[in-house]
Amino acid sequence: MLDFKEFSFGATSAIITGIAVIVGLSNTINAKVNIITALLIIAIADNISDSFGIHVHQECQRENAHEVTRITIFNFISRVIIVLVFILIILLAPMTIGVILSIIFSIVILVILSYYISKKQKIKPFKAILHHLIIAIIVIVASYVLRGIIPDLIKMIKIS
Numbered sequence: 001m002l003d004f005k006e007f008s009f010g011a012t013s014a015i016i017t018g019i020a021v022i023v024g025l026s027n028t029i030n031a032k033v034n035i036i037t038a039l040l041i042i043a044i045a046d047n048i049s050d051s052f053g054i055h056v057h058q059e060c061q062r063e064n065a066h067e068v069t070r071i072t073i074f075n076f077i078s079r080v081i082i083v084l085v086f087i088l089i090i091l092l093a094p095m096t097i098g099v100i101l102s103i104i105f106s107i108v109i110l111v112i113l114s115y116y117i118s119k120k121q122k123i124k125p126f127k128a129i130l131h132h133l134i135i136a137i138i139v140i141v142a143s144y145v146l147r148g149i150i151p152d153l154i155k156m157i158k159i160s
Contacts, residue, residue: 009050010047013050014078015082018102019103019106021042022039024146025038028147047083054072085105089105110132114128114129114132
């Protein structure tokens with residue numbers, strides 16, 4: 001039976017990283033190309049890195065080998081699926097609408113995951129949802145602020 005622990009890390013990691021890339025690069029020249037390229041790198045390189053890190057961590061915890069492999073695979077798959085949804089949104093929608101839809105998609109998935117995790121842990125869903133949404137909002141705001149600051153910093157120190 002599928003358990004949320006099998007894909008919760010991958011989904012939340014892809015959401016947080018993906019939305020940071022989308023917001024952070026959304027005002028660049030060739031934003032769609034830049035965002036899709038960055039998301040594909042996340043889907044492959046960062047995903048392999050995180051999946052391998054989880055795999056090694058669980059091996060260190062002396063988890064069952066079958067369970068470690070299963071969680072690693074589901075982590076990888078969940079990240080790829082989330083990133084592919086982001087790519088579709090960015091490809092099919094105008095940039096501003098794509099960013100908004102990506103944020104909405106992120107929030108919906110985080111709320112659903114938070115709800116099910118809270119129910120499994122027998123804690124109040126509102127508290128878990130709020131906690132996870134605050135983290136997402138911090139990432140979105142930080143990415144938005146950085147996208148404005150970084151080009152100015154580069155111009156100041158004359159790096160091209």
